Amino acid sequence: AAPLLEVDDLHVEFRTREGIARAVNGVSYRVDDGETLAVLGESGSGKSVTAQAIMGIVDSPPGYITGGAVRFRGRDLLPLPEKERKQVRGSQIAMIFQDALSALNPVFPVGWQIAEMFRVHRGMSRSDARKRSIELMDRVHIPAARERVRDYPHQFSGGMRQRIMIAMAIALDPAVLIADEPTTALDVTVQAQIMNLLRELQRDSGMGLILITHDLGVVADVADRIAVMYAGRILEQAPVHDIYASPAHPYTKGLLESIPRVDLKGHALAAIQGLPPTLTRIPSGCAFHPRCSAAEALCTTDRPPLRTVAGGRSSACHFTEEVLSGVR
Ligand code: SF4
Ligand code: MG
Numbered sequence: 057a058a059p060l061l062e063v064d065d066l067h068v069e070f071r072t073r074e075g076i077a078r079a080v081n082g083v084s085y086r087v088d089d090g091e092t093l094a095v096l097g098e099s100g101s102g103k104s105v106t107a108q109a110i111m112g113i114v115d116s117p118p119g120y121i122t123g124g125a126v127r128f129r130g131r132d133l134l135p136l137p138e139k140e141r142k143q144v145r146g147s148q149i150a151m152i153f154q155d156a157l158s159a160l161n162p163v164f165p166v167g168w169q170i171a172e173m174f175r176v177h178r179g180m181s182r183s184d185a186r187k188r189s190i191e192l193m194d195r196v197h198i199p200a201a202r203e204r205v206r207d208y209p210h211q212f213s214g215g216m217r218q219r220i221m222i223a224m225a226i227a228l229d230p231a232v233l234i235a236d237e238p239t240t241a242l243d244v245t246v247q248a249q250i251m252n253l254l255r256e257l258q259r260d261s262g263m264g265l266i267l268i269t270h271d272l273g274v275v276a277d278v279a280d281r282i283a284v285m286y287a288g289r290i291l292e293q294a295p296v297h298d299i300y301a302s303p304a305h306p307y308t309k310g311l312l313e314s315i316p317r318v319d320l321k322g323h324a325l326a327a328i329q330g331l332p333p334t335l336t337r338i339p340s341g342c343a344f345h346p347r348c349s350a351a352e353a354l355c356t357t358d359r360p361p362l363r364t365v366a367g368g369r370s371s372a373c374h375f376t377e378e379v380l381s382g383v384r
Contacts, residue, residue: 058130059086060264061110061149062230068105068114068288070335077335078191079105081288082124087232087264094267094275094296096311096333097285106285107234110310111151112141128232137274146177150230154237156217160209166220167193167205173227196253202250208266215246219253226257236268241287273315275298284308287333287343290362294369304371304380319324342373350375350384 063311080102087093108114112128112133125132128148133141153159161169170192171185171286175240180188186205193201196219198212207287209217218238225233235254239247255278258265274294275282281301284292292305303309310328316366330347333339339346345355354374363370378384 058127060088060091060129062086062125062127063106063110064125066109066125066126068102068109068118069122071120072336074334075336078338079119079288080109083288083290084124084283085283085290085293087263087266088160089231089374090258091281092258092260092265092267093277094269094279094282095280095285096269096272096275098270100287100332100335101285102288103285104236105288106199106221107151107268110149110234110357112145137200147228148230149232149234150225150228150236150300151234151236152218152221152225154240155212156221156241157209159221160217162209164277165206165208166212167207170220170224170227173224177228188227189223192227193220194259195226196220196223198223210235212247214242215250218242218250222250222253222257226263228262230250232264234266234268237270238267239269239274245300251275254278272311284311287338288335289343289372290300290370291344291373292369292371293362294371295367296367298367302374302380302382304365304369305373305383306348306379307344307363309379310347350379 063085065081066080066083070077070079071130083102083106085093085286095103105114113122121134126134128144133144134243145242158220167186170189174180174185176186190201190205193205197220198204198216212220239250242250251274254265267275267279279296282294282296284305286307292308294304299308303312314327328347333343342360343352348355358376360372362370363376364370365376373379375384
């Protein structure tokens with residue numbers, strides 16, 4: 057059977073005054089029913105732009121999809137007429153963002169905003185839509201949903217607002233949910249609660265979940281697989297446990313070493329030095345070479361392809377085997 061959602065050799069560029077910013081340079085990933093893929097990267101890695109391309113919200117100046125495919129159950133969405141694309145995206149693929157406050161309309165009660173989903177897309181009556189709103193607020197564990205359905209966004213905490221956004225995203229029972237940094241604006245305790253909620257909803261509904269994050273620490277218990285992005289490419293892709301047990305790429309290794317660990321309190325974190333590249337001037341060879349402590353001359357001239365290694369994983373490093381065996 058065709059994968060639920062598949063991004064295939066996607067290219068996206070932005071035409072800026074400083075030149076062409078190559079935001080996505082041949083990204084391929086897939087997510088299946090009931091599976092969670094975490095897409096990990098620093099800001100500017102192309103993880104959000106890839107998601108925006110899936111949602112069809114990047115293809116207008118200055119952003120252009122210059123190649124590749126986005127297939128939903130085998131059908132490429134990119135060449136479809138706008139109306140058909142909107143149909144698939146509206147009902148089958150939903151997305152939530154980091155900033156729940158600015159995504160909600162401040163002048164309408166939250167229950168009304170959830171109910172609009174049912175009225176607009178399902179043609180429900182006002183009272184049926186309201187009933188469904190309360191059910192959904194219950195489902196995302198907002199206490200006293202029946203009373204709070206009339207409250208306005210500012211009357212809810214950040215975590216509760218994110219729950220409301222999640223309720224709206226799952227209202228139409230999407231097959232795929234994309235969550236772009238859904239917990240970044242929240243404090244650590246609330247982050248864990250939102251992650252647990254996403255996992256619970258995903259397991260109950262069997263939807264595919266794409267979880268975009270810059271924080272390797274938050275996805276360990278939630279993700280099945282991780283794709284690590286850098287400068288618009290995937291550098292490593294693997295089952296989550298393999299990544300934690302033994303990263304195959306120096307960049308992933310650096311990210312892991314910079315996660316604070318309670319058992320190593322007091323130790324300085326070995327954060328990766330330097331900054332991600334400017335996308336109008338991506339370094340030659342391996343784009344990570346200026347920051348890589350394992351780099352050699354070859355790395356500055358030859359770009360390592362994403363190669364399959366053992367155990368359903370892949371890595372784009374000239375020295376993957378040495379990294380895996382701990383020599384590098
Ligand atoms: Fe580092 Fe070279 Fe591997 Fe790139 S290819 S990650 S620069 S060792
Ligand atoms: Mg982003």
